[in-house]
Amino acid sequence: MGFDYGTIILNNRNGVYFAGQNIIGKIVFTKTKPKTISEFYVKFKGFCAVRWTDVAADNTSVVRSSNEEYFNRKYTILEGEHTLEPATHEYPFTIPIPIDTPSSYESKYGHIRYHIKVVVKAKGAFSADREKSMMITVLTAVDLNKIPYCQHPLKFNLVDSYSCCCVRQGSSQVKVTIPSGGFCPGQLMPVQVSVMNPSKVEIYGVRLAILKHTTYIAKSNSGKKKLHDTVAATRRGPIYSRTTRNWNFEMPVPPIKVYNLELCNFIHIRYELKVTVDVSDFHHNSWDTKPIIFGSIPLLRAIQPVEVSKNKKKGNRSNGHDSTGDFGDTPFGEYDNPGINDNDDDDYSPSGDTSNNYCSNDTGDTCGGTSSADACGGGGGVD
Structure with missing residues (x-):
């Protein structure tokens, strides 16, 4: 002894x-x-x-x-x-x-x-x-109240013009609004989507994805290793030509791990919210990203919930589709697999604990990891 x-x-x-x-x-x-x-x-x-x-x-x-x-x-x-x-x-x-x-x-x-x-x-x-x-x-806590960026809404405005064989086919406008730039895991993120599509082109859907970027910095034999992952995704659509559609819904923030690495010089983690407009063949998708911050102490000011829309659309009849009908969207939140893989590698542990990505589209389909990247907007990647 x-x-x-x-x-x-x-x-x-x-x-x-x-x-x-x-x-x-x-x-x-x-x-x-x-x-x-x-x-x-x-x-x-x-x-x-x-x-x-x-x-x-x-x-x-x-x-x-x-x-x-x-x-x-x-x-x-x-x-x-x-x-x-x-x-x-x-x-x-x-x-x-x-x-x-x-x-x-x-x-x-x-x-x-x-x-x-x-x-x-x-x-x-x-x-x-x-x-x-x-x-x-x-x-170490991340207090969203001390980060001014979190106090302001995130606003996306994507305007696209379409043409085929030098023939103009009109334009579309997609607006997405999030009331705050910062949330805590487990919160519901209110989302407003407004789409005006007077063009002759069908928009397959509007896709929202939370992207995670992790960067490791080396001083000895200097270099960087960058890892990318999609930790949550959802989709709304379609938006047929000559129609307008609006959605109000709440996107759950997945149970990601929150790290305060502000004082670390060699490991950096940041998140982005990416909005992508998926259009029909022969036209390029458009997209935009904005930083989004995840913390451990939520904002003290109340984030107003949104009234979940009935997913109706309005506009003129075109391409044989009733302009006042419902296209059968499934409300966000009905998942077959509510897992999370916030794991481009930072959740690595000797036990090798892993789980699934947290993605959904408005038809109720889910994607987990890189195998469903085409469905929900990408998976993990390494630079």
């Missing part, structure tokens, strides 16, 4: 803390014979490491990496020479977590970790030091 068989016990048994909290713990071990030590302390360290391997043009491997340390602090338990008598010893400690520190993060290409290490330095030239360590998880 001895220090090697001791235990670090924390007040939070799951080892999860918020930035700014105190870690309260103790080290417990039993000695069966006296031991003289010169120092007994706890070290608390926060750091980031990024690493991946690329293949160069000459087929040689190039390792790219970065490292940075946020803090490395020492807290003394026993100072100077002491003799630990045969008995069960219990030593408490308190460690403050800095408020200005990034969230814990684990992935295949990089991580941000926080380690607690208890060290006993033995006295004597031939006495070995003893160490015990454990890793904790630090959560």
Whole structure:
């Protein structure tokens, strides 16, 4: 028995803390014979490491990496020479977590970790030091109220003109409005879609997708690795020629993990909302993107819910379709698979936990991962 068989016990048994909290713990071990030590302390360290391997043009491997340390602090338990008598010893400690520190993060290409290490330095030239360590998880909040961008609505206005064989076929206008630029996982995002299509061209649908972009930056053998993923998608349509359609609906924000990486120099995560207008053959789709921010503290001002529309359209009769009929859209929220794969790789863990993407269109179909990218607007990708 001895220090090697001791235990670090924390007040939070799951080892999860918020930035700014105190870690309260103790080290417990039993000695069966006296031991003289010169120092007994706890070290608390926060750091980031990024690493991946690329293949160069000459087929040689190039390792790219970065490292940075946020803090490395020492807290003394026993100072100077002491003799630990045969008995069960219990030593408490308190460690403050800095408020200005990034969230814990684990992935295949990089991580941000926080380690607690208890060290006993033995006295004597031939006495070995003893160490015990454990890793904790630090959560740093993202307060949407402190980000001015989140206070303003997202507005999309896509105007397209169509022609075929030098013959003009008219134009269309698609407007999409989101009342805020920031949401929390689990919230309902109100969406207003208005489409005016006086042209001779059928619009297959208006597609909304939440895109995730993760970037790792290396200083040694400098380079960047960029990963892209679609974490949620929905679609409304079709919009036949010479018709107008309007939708009001709520798009659920999937249960993505929120990381505050503002103070990390080598791992960046950002999200975009992409609106795509899918048109019939021989015409190019149009699209636009705007940043969208996901946080852990929601906006204090109320986001007004929208009244779900009955999915009616109005306009003139054309191409044999009744301009006052319903095209049979399915309200957003009826899913066969309410999974989520917020996992371009940042949810990587040794256990290999994975799940499905969270996508839907207005016919009730779902897509999961890259295999259904054509249906819901793309899947994961790596640059």
